[in-house]
Amino acid sequence: MNKSENEKTSRSVFPDGTFVPSAVSGIVKVHESVVAAIIRKATCSVPGVVRLAGNMLMDNIAEFVGSKKVYDRAISITMGDNSVEVEVKVILSYGVYIPDVAKNIQETVIDEIGKITGMQVPRIDVIVIDLEAEKEETTETEEEDEDPQK
Numbered sequence: 001m002n003k004s005e006n007e008k009t010s011r012s013v014f015p016d017g018t019f020v021p022s023a024v025s026g027i028v029k030v031h032e033s034v035v036a037a038i039i040r041k042a043t044c045s046v047p048g049v050v051r052l053a054g055n056m057l058m059d060n061i062a063e064f065v066g067s068k069k070v071y072d073r074a075i076s077i078t079m080g081d082n083s084v085e086v087e088v089k090v091i092l093s094y095g096v097y098i099p100d101v102a103k104n105i106q107e108t109v110i111d112e113i114g115k116i117t118g119m120q121v122p123r124i125d126v127i128v129i130d131l132e133a134e135k136e137e138t139t140e141t142e143e144e145d146e147d148p149q150k
Contacts, residue, residue, distance in 0.1 A: 007035060016042070019110035022038075023039070030117045030119065032077050032079055034078055035079070035117065035119075036053060036075050036077060038109075038112050038113055039086060039109055040075065040113040041112070042108045042113075043059075043088055043090060043109060045099075045108065046101060046104045046105050046115055047104070048092050048096035048100075048104075049092060049093075049101065050090075050092060050093055051091050052074035052088065052089065052090055052091070052133045053090055053091050053095060053127075053130065054073040054074045054089075074088065074089045075087070076088075082118075082120060083120040083121065083122055084113060084117055084121055085121070085123045086109060086124040086125070087124075088109070088125070088126055088127070089127045089128075089129050090105065090127070090128055091129055091131070091132055092130075092131055092132075093131070093132065094131040095131075098128055102128070105124075106124045106126060110122055110124060111123065
């Protein structure tokens, strides 16, 4: 075996195409559930996002019984060799400018996936399912409706 063939077998290949010399040969693959966790955390960190869309009761039951597929209803992922296409369904705060929040979600998710996995994100669709008022605003509005003398 010549030197170049030996070098190929003693390197690990990461999703971004970089090679790292190693005594063990092989590739590193990132599971879809890892990408989903990154998407979930990145999306929920964007100001204006209340939560991922989904049935809260079903999500809580699924989490309670230990299901790893809670993200399936709100996040769709299509994995490629070195890329991932994403669709994320969200519920936003009432009153936010939807195009700005959606753009921030896209940028944040793309940055986090790239930073953590080295994978490219050529497409991310943001689907706004609903708008919710903040809990404090809802409480104040309900109190005002109940007491007309305020």
